Amino acid sequence: MTQFQQKTQITRIERLAKDIVRITLESPEITSRAQPGQFVMIRTGNGHDPLLRRPFSISQTSNGKYFQILFKVVGRGTEILSHCCEGEYLSVLGPLGRGFHVDCSAPNILLGGGMGIAPLLFLGKYMSRKCISNPPKVVIGARTVSELSPLLHDFKELGLPVYPATDDGSLGYHGFVIDVLQEMNLAADTRISVCGPYPMMFAVHQFCRAKELACQVSMETTMACGMGACLGCIVPVEKGGYAHACSDGPVFDAEELLWEVK
């Protein structure tokens, strides 16, 4: 595996909704090696505050040269990033972690909730090319239409069947993505890839366990280094002890993890 620490130029910054931002960065090195589900660590400034880099999934790549991150403004780091300008440079570390396992021989369903949709775009694009005879179905959910419609558009452009859901019913199914999944007719060998809030992934895992479906999840934790050095990014595992989200994950087989009601 090859990783880079680079100053990468912002070629585009878009505000997709009130607090959802997409940044396009130029790096042939990172882009050409990135796998769906991998992430980058980005410095939000040059000073000491905020000190640590912030992790973001790679949400799209294009032309072997550009990659995108898609994020919600939730705190200081994302606030600073949201005010960046085209032409500016960001220090990026990546591509990091282990991404999604892709198996085109079985039917695939990609499930995303909120910003968890970000890595699924990359995965969807990758699968739409690789799994031509067996393209994945996509189920994505968000709170409301304004957060979901820009992303819905991207999946539709890939030509994938998309099933949207919103908490308030303002677009698509009125309810959660797990409800959509429950109403689908699933083949016994269906493979589910999911990224979203913990309770959502937990629910999907329980559903898959009951139906004996393969399920992989992308975990989010606090991270200081993103490269296996600080040991801060733990997730409890079934066999006891912890795995490290940045180096053993962020994508895990849901069965390997120890799920806790939070």
Next chain:
Amino acid sequence: MGSEMKEVDLSVSLGSLKLKNPVMTASGTFGYAREFAPYVNLQRLGAVVVKGISLEPRIGNPSPRIVETSCGMLNAIGLENVGVKRFIAEKMDSLRASNVPVIVNILGDTLDEYREIAAQLADVEGIAAIEVNISCPNVKKGGVAFGTVPEMAEAVTAAVKKQSRVPVIVKLSPNVTDITVIARAVEAGGADSVSLINTLIGMSIDSKSRRPGLANIIGGLSGPAIKPVALRMVYQTAQAVSIPVIGIGGIETVEDILEFMLAGATAVQIGTANFINPRVSEDAVEGLAQYVKEQKMGSIRELIGALVTA
């Protein structure tokens, strides 16, 4: 460039341990070095200090283990590590292959544990020095940290020293009233050098959720925020002992290193800054070489303790 670099003397001695330059990486912030191989030419570093090793494997604390604070971070990793046996079996090969002096950081719950780890490491090829983390609670003495009681600090030092064939560095805890008392105690115990500081005990609270930032509630503060405290302690310690002092705490730039050396440090360790710029240690070596050349100094050693106070 190669021949120009050779003219610059960055070498320092920590007792019998000779380093080609004073820049090391701090324990717990550099993994087992190979994590950093994509970013750093490890051979350029003075030494690497690996994650703290205990006798038995430890799974560490629950999540969250880290939280960012103003110009710093708190961690309560809980000394997660694979234990000394697996460390020797699984990590030493790649460390030896990296062609950089390897310093193994050790920790224990009891005096016997420290002694036993040191004994097991004594026959291992490719270890340049042992660094003893004495910030750990002594479970046989009501959980009081070894590094906070002079007699206990001295006893641990002597126990490890007796087992070791390589130089022993004792890493001091800053969570004491007078660090020079502890420094003198470990010197009396036979330490070849001291390194300081380990993290400062701290805490953070999220007023919205009314929860602590760390699952362990309290943790160790590191990063730029602790530099003034570290600098002061290095300064005081360098005056109190005659063994070499290794400065640690919030170091990131060449200027930071110069400051620690002026305060009396013979060498330094870079910790948290590795997370932000994984190449920071190698950048610092290059920067120091540049500095020595520009200043037309014969050696970097001229800086050690050269603080101007008059």
